[in-house]
Amino acid sequence: MLRAVTMGAGKLLGTNLRARRDEQGISLSELARRSGIAKGTLSQLESGAGNPTIETVFSLSNALGVPVSLLLTDSPPSDVVLVRSADIDVLSGEAIDLRLLRRLEHPGGLFEIYNQEIRPDAVQHSDGHPGTEHHVVLTGKMRVTTGGRTEELGAGDYLAFRASGPHHYEAVDGPVRSVLLLEYPPDVYPAPPGPHPVS
Structure with a gap:
């Protein structure tokens, strides 16, 4: 289906x-x-x-x-799920536009997959939140600062870090398109008992 x-x-x-x-x-x-x-x-x-x-x-x-x-999100039951990014409302911040593409829940934890676009000439600040952030840059150049360390990522580059502390992102030399995966271990948001849906 x-x-x-x-x-x-x-x-x-x-x-x-x-x-x-x-x-x-x-x-x-x-x-x-x-x-x-x-x-x-x-x-x-x-x-x-x-x-x-x-x-x-x-x-x-x-x-x-x-x-x-x-x-x-709601939880659509389906074997195959098609998500059109253009159909998803944008969640905007200081410098970032996010579209939540998918929530994946299983006994080992929870994952959220986002289409992330970073606008130039602004910095997105976060005070921190549970989980680990995984970033894959699709186009552009992205600067990430976390834990006193700054890294620049280009197309195809990957970076992961624990997101509990302050961190921020910015686009370098134009807009950035990337995939953001938020990974939460099971002790942060425990899965409910019974079947573990992929929603």
Whole structure:
């Protein structure tokens, strides 16, 4: 079976955010306190309104202790899944546009695959989050700084690092297209009991 997956980030985020909050039994006020996001903004997001940024979604992920993909995807059951990047809403940050292509869950952990584009003349900062980041540059030149170390990656280059500490990216001499794989070990976001879906 072949199934094309489309994603409306705002509506899915709203639905999933409310579901995760209800599961954990926390109020909007408590989520606002944990995430540093205003209660009114959270209310808008839960209603499917607004245009969430990368920073907002990662703050909510950290506050709820769930992976980003749990907030942004549904789970299409299929043997073959076709994802058209053009059909996926863009999650934008200071310098990066991300499209979540796939969430892969199995007993050994969780993986999220993103189409990542880095815009020139800006730097994308991250305070850190769980897991390991894997980057493969498709076009352009990307500069990554993490753990006091800076590396420049060209087309075909690969870099991996633990993402728990501050890190940032920037495009060098024009835009960058790359694949970002976020890898979470099972002790960070344990898989639920029973069958382990590939979603």
